[in-house]
Amino acid sequence: MQADPAPGSLTAPLTLSFPFTRSLGPVLGTFLTGLRERVVLGIRTPAGRVLVPPTEYDPATGAGLGETGAFVEVAPTGTVTTWAWNPAPRPGQPLAHPFAWVLVRLDGADTALLHALDAPGPHAVRTGQRVRIRWAAERTGAITDIACFIPDPAPAAPPRPAAPHPGTFPDPVTTLTAPARLDYTHTPGRAQSRHLTALARHELTGERCPACAKVLVPPRGACPTCGVATTDVVPVGPRGTVTTFCIVNIKAKDLAIDVPYVYAHILLDGADLPLHGRIDGIPHDQVRMGLRVEAVWTPGTRHPAHYRPTGEPDAPYTAYEEHL
Amino acid sequence: MTKEPVAVTGIGQTRHAAARRDVSLPGLVREAARRALDDAGLDWPDVEAVVLGKAPDFFEGVMTPELCLADALGATGKPVLRVHTAGSVGGSTALVAASLVAARVHRTVLTVAYEKQSESNAMWALSLPVPFQPPLLAGAGGFFAPHVRAYIRRSGAPADTGALVAHKDRRNALLNPFAHLHEHDLTLEKVRSSPMLWDPIRYSETCPSSDGACAMVLTDRAGAARAPRPPAWLHGGAMRSEPTLFPGKYFVSPRAGRDCATDVYRQAGVTDPRHDIDVAELYVPFSWYEPMWLENLGFAEEGQGWRLTASGATALDGDLPVNPSGGVLSTNPIGASGMLRFAEAALQVRGLAGDHQVPGARRALGHAYGGGSQFFAMWLVGAEPPAT
Amino acid sequence: MTRPPADIAVVAFAQTPCRPRTGDVSEAEMLLPALRAVLDATGLRTGDLGFVCSGSSDYLAGRAFSFTLTLDAVGAWPPVPESHVEMDGAWALYEAWVRLLTGEADTALVHAHGMSSAGTVRDVLSRTLDPYTLAPLWPDAVALAALQAQALIDAGRTDEKDLAAVAHRNRTAAASNPHAQLRGPRPQGDYVVQPLRTGDCPPVGDGAAAVVLATGDTARRLCDHPAWIRGIDHRIEPHAPGLRDLTASPSTRLAAENAGAFDAPVDLAELHAPFTAQEVVLRTALDLGDDVTVNPSGGALAANPLMATGLIRIGEAAARIHRGEAHRALAHATSGPCLQHNLVAVLEGDRP
Structure with missing residues (x-):
């Protein structure tokens, strides 16, 4: 149903990167504080199962374990329940060299914890293998305080029940900072690419809907009221009418524009949809609905830098009323 | 086959704050859900299905969070749905849950909506950079302010209408222990003289950014009969969507909102909303939206909504109290904001709204909207079961 | 009770070819042919639909509120009863099925899309x-x-x-x-x-799909061989x-x-x-x-x-x-x- 990529279709890298701040609450905070102190805590459910990592709520019953459960300390040693060899670690993963992903049931636990196992190769990893924790040198109260697991040559100790633990530590961890970065390739699509390519030549274009004949600016590929593709490129502007606006008095981050400034909806001549832009070349308190303006570019920019008054008489209210 | 009547027998919400640093994400949703179950006299095994709603996953940096919240919602072995309809999502989520009961797919459903905006920074998540697009010039208020100006132009409303609404809603919030903002010292003069951020919108006329959650238990007639406290009954519910931008889009009074209300009133047998509805909890993120929605929802003629506000009719002691909870202007965990409106409407007709109770409320409207004034969800609840 | 007392059927289905890298189209442009195909197959117009429900993910797109743009492809005017799940479209179909069970609608359009190639999907x-x-x-x-x-x-x-x-x-x-x-x-x-x-x-690929559901006699009218749920x-x-x-x-x-x-x-x-x-x-x-x-x-x-x-x-x-x-x-x-x-x-x- 689709043609091959049209020449001139635009793409661009898009990176989303943010350090999320996670408050932990009592159970997770206690678990992660324990890791900082090289202590692995689980939580015992009313049915007697020991969950490691602990969950705040019993996955089996929904019961609140912070209220009815009890912290227990489990061993830093355990048994691999399943594994997978990762020959090419990806960004953010626990080890930068090839390693095994493992689920490990720590001694005293009834569930398995996901982490990395540092081993020389897949031949050195098996289900049932004994492993122990290698602690990170610097620990902050995070799952990465466990640097990884390593093979444990010692034979398994006889099973013993996990020991109760009060779950209290000095200076408990209450938040976790979790940076997350994801990289994307953004595709604005055919219609927007046509529009953006014209904009780079400092030409304003819209696209006409074959069904309702309205001219959409900027075009987004489909007429939103008819649900059909737009294909017919129509020049619009560069003059237009301010339909409505606001005066921005609050400085936006990353925006090198002094306040106050006017942010307006502008109905370009020939268009049936107002677009948004900044008004300059007139004191902000003299901008009004119906003001006639035109696009102004600065060299090298794709989008108009702003719109300025043309000096024409204001458009009558009736000329733009239906676009409010 | 007629629909099963749907009753609201449990309502819970968290304490709302700019940052709930004392709880995890599971802990936040759980706080509301547990309170809703307690209100309904139920426990986790009584819940057959869970419907979860919130706004963009980027707010907390957790994709498809129903997966990692399943344990906290006691959902093992149950169906879980995750709804996302932008700002209206809290309302849409409740309506999806209600449809599960109405269709007799499930008898008792837990619905939960939340946002923990402090995990990221809501403005970051709302304005993720998009390549090729011009820089966002205005922020959240700047998106709405030109439409407010258009409303003022069309209606001739006096400039202080927005301040009246903001003062009223923030005063109502003082009666609501769950509300985020409790501005005891706020006066009308302080609202009027607060900084003009996005002219014509002033600082005190804007909503806060909150962490919070809301939950409700919806059930059938048999469930309502067992409930320990009076239920609210669903008399009508609807969703309507229209495109973000299109030629002739009427931002001041979008047709999707009008059509949605018309559908709800038809289902509920409401012919004169001003007369037939006792209290309305409307999604008003910027104060001027009260008069705009009053017109959009048929409580006032076009261009006359501000007169209703100015007359005091929408005050807690007026004849059409609007936002007795304090509204979005006082509490705004985005994904939960719509459900909080729906829940307040239900609390009112159950007579359980505490200090912000409207005496004798029998029918109440809950309203939510989102996106570019394009997604609408509403329900009308009553103290009596619907006629079947 | 999850067996339907009412007859609800899938009466139309369409999908785009799944491609390793769509590259030149927006999500709305990718979805549009699938939507047109099911509407044409049933002879329905958007205004005839009793309900519309979609499934998609902001995290795949790398943009908050990404689903709002695909509403352009639906042609939601006059406004439509509509909902969206931030899940696979199979769950959107489930929501639509529930809606039809209530009797509030007799047709529903369900659509879903994924531009999996936009990000590094393993990491996403x-x-x-x-x-x-x-x-x-x-x-x-x-x-x-x-x-x-x-x-x-x-x-x-x-x-x-x-x-x-x-x-x-x-x-x-x-x-x-x-x-x-x-x-x-x-x-x-x-x-x-x-x-x-x-x-x-699985390969990493981009594609979209659409389904029309209908009840009882409407389903029989719109489709010679309805697939009853x-x-x-x-x-x-x-x-x-x-x-x-x-x-x-x-x-x-x-x-x-x-x-x-x-x-x-x-x-x-x-x-x-x-x-x-x-x-x-x-x-x-x-x-x-x-x-x-x-x-x-x-x-x-x-x-x-x-x-x-x-x-x-x-x-x-x-x-x-x-x-x-x-x-x-x-x-x-x-x-x-x-x-x-x-x-x-x-x-x-x-x-x-």
Whole structure:
């Protein structure tokens, strides 16, 4: 149903990167504080199962374990329940060299914890293998305080029940900072690419809907009221009418524009949809609905830098009323 | 086959704050859900299905969070749905849950909506950079302010209408222990003289950014009969969507909102909303939206909504109290904001709204909207079961 | 009670070809042909629809509120009763099915799309994990599936040769599917994460799908051979893989029981198993023997536009009933790490 990529279709890298701040609450905070102190805590459910990592709520019953459960300390040693060899670690993963992903049931636990196992190769990893924790040198109260697991040559100790633990530590961890970065390739699509390519030549274009004949600016590929593709490129502007606006008095981050400034909806001549832009070349308190303006570019920019008054008489209210 | 009547027998919400640093994400949703179950006299095994709603996953940096919240919602072995309809999502989520009961797919459903905006920074998540697009010039208020100006132009409303609404809603919030903002010292003069951020919108006329959650238990007639406290009954519910931008889009009074209300009133047998509805909890993120929605929802003629506000009719002691909870202007965990409106409407007709109770409320409207004034969800609840 | 008292059918299904990198189209532009196809097939206009529901994910797109743009492709004017799940479109279909059951509508449009190629999808999917103890380790989607595969191998339930056969059979079937991305067998290749090789993993691809549902006589009017939804149900399991037996899928089993899957034999099953080993788990959970045709479309191993893959399973099963190639079919959709959340639908044609 689709043609091959049209020449001139635009793409661009898009990176989303943010350090999320996670408050932990009592159970997770206690678990992660324990890791900082090289202590692995689980939580015992009313049915007697020991969950490691602990969950705040019993996955089996929904019961609140912070209220009815009890912290227990489990061993830093355990048994691999399943594994997978990762020959090419990806960004953010626990080890930068090839390693095994493992689920490990720590001694005293009834569930398995996901982490990395540092081993020389897949031949050195098996289900049932004994492993122990290698602690990170610097620990902050995070799952990465466990640097990884390593093979444990010692034979398994006889099973013993996990020991109760009060779950209290000095200076408990209450938040976790979790940076997350994801990289994307953004595709604005055919219609927007046509529009953006014209904009780079400092030409304003819209696209006409074959069904309702309205001219959409900027075009987004489909007429939103008819649900059909737009294909017919129509020049619009560069003059237009301010339909409505606001005066921005609050400085936006990353925006090198002094306040106050006017942010307006502008109905370009020939268009049936107002677009948004900044008004300059007139004191902000003299901008009004119906003001006639035109696009102004600065060299090298794709989008108009702003719109300025043309000096024409204001458009009558009736000329733009239906676009409010 | 007629629909099963749907009753609201449990309502819970968290304490709302700019940052709930004392709880995890599971802990936040759980706080509301547990309170809703307690209100309904139920426990986790009584819940057959869970419907979860919130706004963009980027707010907390957790994709498809129903997966990692399943344990906290006691959902093992149950169906879980995750709804996302932008700002209206809290309302849409409740309506999806209600449809599960109405269709007799499930008898008792837990619905939960939340946002923990402090995990990221809501403005970051709302304005993720998009390549090729011009820089966002205005922020959240700047998106709405030109439409407010258009409303003022069309209606001739006096400039202080927005301040009246903001003062009223923030005063109502003082009666609501769950509300985020409790501005005891706020006066009308302080609202009027607060900084003009996005002219014509002033600082005190804007909503806060909150962490919070809301939950409700919806059930059938048999469930309502067992409930320990009076239920609210669903008399009508609807969703309507229209495109973000299109030629002739009427931002001041979008047709999707009008059509949605018309559908709800038809289902509920409401012919004169001003007369037939006792209290309305409307999604008003910027104060001027009260008069705009009053017109959009048929409580006032076009261009006359501000007169209703100015007359005091929408005050807690007026004849059409609007936002007795304090509204979005006082509490705004985005994904939960719509459900909080729906829940307040239900609390009112159950007579359980505490200090912000409207005496004798029998029918109440809950309203939510989102996106570019394009997604609408509403329900009308009553103290009596619907006629079947 | 999850058996419908009302007759609701899939009356139309369309999908775009799944492509490794769409590159030139926006999401709305990608979706539009699928929407037009189902509306044209039924002769419905947007204004005729009683309900519209979609499934998609902001995290795939890399943009908040990304679903709002696809409403342009629907042509939602006058305004439509509409909803959206931030899930696979199979769950959007479930929501629409519930809506039709209430009697508030007699037709519904369901659509879904995934531009999986926009980001590095292996890493993007790690953001679905518990943000305290799992996500900070960035375990990617293949790693988690590989842990599940090794558990099956350890349990003696499969081996690498069997898994290669699963891959071969699915992609051989895909040779006759014009919408599939990998049409025909591929070499198993090297390990991506051992024991899973390239051939055990789904291709990364972009695509969209649309379905029209209708009730009773409306369905019969819009479609010569409606695919009646005899049952549909979905269930979730505890989140963390370490809490579960990865060799079993109790949620699939429970959903299938509630959907009536075991009431009578099915002719075919469309399983949402992006990784070969997951098909092994699902076949056991669903009691699918060798007499049942599994994934005649090629399944997710041949085309995996995330958030549409599950809806496509329902659509493919329905399309075979529409064409008279099957009478009773099972469709399955999954979500989450290691098959955490599963949906099962049972579709039937009218007896000839």
